[in-house]
Every structure is written in C-alpha cells, then in structure tokens.
Amino acid sequence: MKISNQKITTFLTFTGQAEEAMNFYTSLFDRSEIVSITRYGEEVPGKEGTVMQAVFSLNGQTFMCIDSPIEHEWTFTPAVSLFVTCETEEEIDRLFEELSKDGAVLMPLAEYPFSKKFGWVNDKFGVSWQLSLEK
Template sequence: MQKIATCLMFAGDQHGRAEKAMTLYTSVFEDSQVLSVDRYGSGEEEAEGTVRAARFVLAGREFLAMDSGRPHPFGFTPAMSLVVEFERPQELDQVFGRFSEGATVLMELQEYPFSRRFGWLEGRFGISWQLSLTRA
C-alpha cells in the first residue's frame, strides 16, 4: 500500500525554521507529536543543527519537514494550503490567534457565504492555513 505525506521544505528566508514550526504546530493540535529529527552536523553541507529530515504528526496525519539553505526559485505559496476544520468556534479562534502572530492574514476570521466562521493566513513560517468551522 502506498503512503502519501506532505513535505514542508523551509528554504530561503525560512531556512533553519523547520524545528520551530514543528514545535508550534504540534503544540496546537491534539494527537500531534514530533516523531524524529535528523540534524546536520559540523562540516556538512547545511548549517549545523538545522533539520536534514524530520517526521511529525498533526491531528493524526503525518508530515515531513526539512531545512534547505541552498538557493531555490520557489518558496511556500498560498496556492497550496493546509485546511483545518473545527467543531467548536473557541478552538478555531484560539488556533487562528496563535497562528496570526507574525502572519499575513489573507482572509479575516469572520462569516462568509461558504462558512459561518473562516479565516485564511500565511503564518510566520510561510505555511498557508485555511481554518474554518465544520458545516452544520
């Protein structure tokens, strides 16, 4: 059986932030944890201590993360975002509040024709998050 996981590469101005991002994300969602972190050592191709490869779980779903100090012609984009549906408005408000620190809000947290409460932001680590209440 095949397995698919999203990989988050922290490059450019996000380089060296993979571990901080994983720590924040796993502290916010239930059933979340960092599974493994392999760091670069002294004299290797990337900065010592940055993440070569990591595995973590958010709300039961596995992700991969890595730092890359090499120049890349791309970065994170809101065209690809992580969508989280909440059952309770207070949970949604709390997560949106934690993620908004240092973020660019793309859509304010409010009611829209497609959701009774929805917000979209590009967080301080460059990841785009769409947060909404489940449809009732």
C-alpha cells in the same frame, strides 16, 4: 503515537526554521508530536544541527520537513494551503489568533457563503492555513 501508513505526505521545506515550526505547530493541535529528527552533521552539506529530515504529526496527520541546505528564491505560497476543519468556535478562534501572529491575514475570520466561520492566514513561517468551522 502510531504513525499512519499514508501514501502521500505533505513535505515542508524551511530555511533554518523547521524545528521552531514543528514545535509551534505541535503546540497548537491535539494528538500532535515530533516523531523523529535527523540533523545535519559536520560531513553533510547543511548547516550543522539544523533539520536534515523530520517527521511530525498534527492531530494524527503525518508531515515531513527539512531545512534546505540550498539557497533558493522560492518559498511557501497560498496556492497550496493546509485546510483545517475546526470542531468548535473556541478552536477556530484560538488557531486563527495563534497562526496569524507575526504572519498575514488573507481572509479575516468571518461568516462566508461557504462556511459559518472561516479564516485564511499565512503563519510567521509563510505556511498558508485555511480554517473552517465544522458544519
């Protein structure tokens, strides 16, 4: 798969779950793959074998991620979310079900004044997703 020349790329900071998250996300979206993974080794500050930097794509959109070697109090927040326009009801229903497993539903999948079908979830890694059915 060809990587786009995006100037701005979403960068997700995990605390040991980066590879698991990438595998989960790429299993949900068409045209998705893990493009590259660089791992921490013995001579660097991160936990050996975890993700020092990775690139993955979801339906052609490029993302980057890391397993932070530094302990910090912050994590993901719904103030920044990934907005997905779904083409079919099957797609939005499937994504809502999978992304909400072991996560949290912020807005149930329903009709709203701004969308025929919309749902908002935090997944099991804490990443926030807004799902909307295309008009």
